[in-house]
Amino acid sequence: MATHKTLPGFRDFYPEDCSLRNHLFSVWRQCAKRFGFQEYDGPILESLELLTAKSGDEIAGQLFNFEDKGGRAVTLRPELTPTLARMVSAKANALPRPIKWYSIGENFRYERQQKGRLRSFYQFNADILGEAGPIADAEVIGLLVESLCSQGLQRDEFIVRLSDRNLWFYFIESLGFTGEQATGALGIIDKMERMPPEKALAALGELGAPDPAKTFQAITDFQQLPDVEAIAAFLSKMDLSEESHDKLNGRLDAWRELLDLLDAAGLNDFVKLDLRIVRGLAYYTGFVFEAFQTVGKGRALAGGGRYDDLLEKLGGSAMPAVGFGMGDVTLRDLLEEVNRLPRLIDKADIFLVYTGDAGFKAALGDAYALRRQGLRAELPFREAGMGKQFKQAAQSGADFTLVYGPEELAQGIVQVKHMRTGEQKAVPAAQLVGSVLALWREG
């Protein structure tokens, strides 16, 4: 048993895990590029204050924070959005709009781990800043959907549940909640899916709801509404103030616009309106969404939304923004669960076998020549019987095996064996590199 283990919630990446991780990253990158997003990154260590400014002091309980040797309160980043906000704010006047940026990086959260939730994880983040219209929301959602598809997931294996924090806020307001109360109510609504009704009712009462039972009923009814027209019909039956009416209908117009865009983009089958989603974070300001796997445990795969006020709150200039984050852990788990992890083969192109020191030197020289041509060429470190060397050649997955024995050396040739067909031909040693390259390209 190893004396030293990874810390809880941290992972070792053995070659197999590492190539899988690289593959996931590369798919994310390709998707983001197809949508015209540019990659950025920031430091893994940030000042604690940057995080508490965004999320409040309580967040420190979930952070890997400590004091550095200069007495600064610092923390490993738990997410990338504050860093993004800082970077964009600092150059806000110089950056062409819309700003479409993505990043893939490691994040850290100090909490007890469970399956799909580790203390260290990688997250794919994509954000559009400087565009307030629904086209930005649509593009971000589109990238989210295409990313999951490109990772190998199929249409019926996940769904993006789309909701609207502002619509909720205005609705709650129309029920008689004010400022602080309304935010608290949204927090309760966010949890109602996993909460017994009596408890939710009680929580609304504690919050000071004017008429808890009636409010609870209104909220549960609202949550069930299946589409925009149902919401419109529901609202028309309510006795709304003119202000509420205007605010709510403004959101419905935005909804129609967004759904129209998603429809044109061919994303209808992947996205559905679902007002049970609220998202706990107080800084979301408009459309919010979460992608869930629809097979197995129904875990959340990604989440995001609009946060038009965040940059200003963090001390920058006001700028509309929308984005999402997607973690590597649940995605990997899901791909494994549906048996859709890619088979990543890491095979050699050319394997060289030899006899004697002269054979070894000749093989080594040719191996380097082939490597300089971009081929992966390998040879055994120590001489062994031909049978054993060929076994190694087979295990390496090489397409061709080159033989350097006394007979070949004497004749000035190299035997080139095509491993798949078993055919073998002699090639003049002087023309080896060109001949092998030609054979290899033929397959």
Add this chain to the structure above:
RNA sequence: GUGGACGUAGCUCAGUUGGUUAGAGCAUCGGCUUGUGGUGCCGAGGGUCGCGGGUUCGAGUCCCGUCUUCCACCCCA
């Protein structure tokens, strides 16, 4: 941070009411094979049974603690 379950080789697991030196398959390495292949046959290495303490003549097995992993809370950026 709270509560529960689990823990035997790199992996998947056996291991009798507590009784010799803890086993198998897969994987790894070697041999059969001194110039030609992943199969086959033979063999080897690898475990202070998560760790620490206790009960006992004797503990992988029973008890306590602790850590880890998993599950439910908390939280979910």
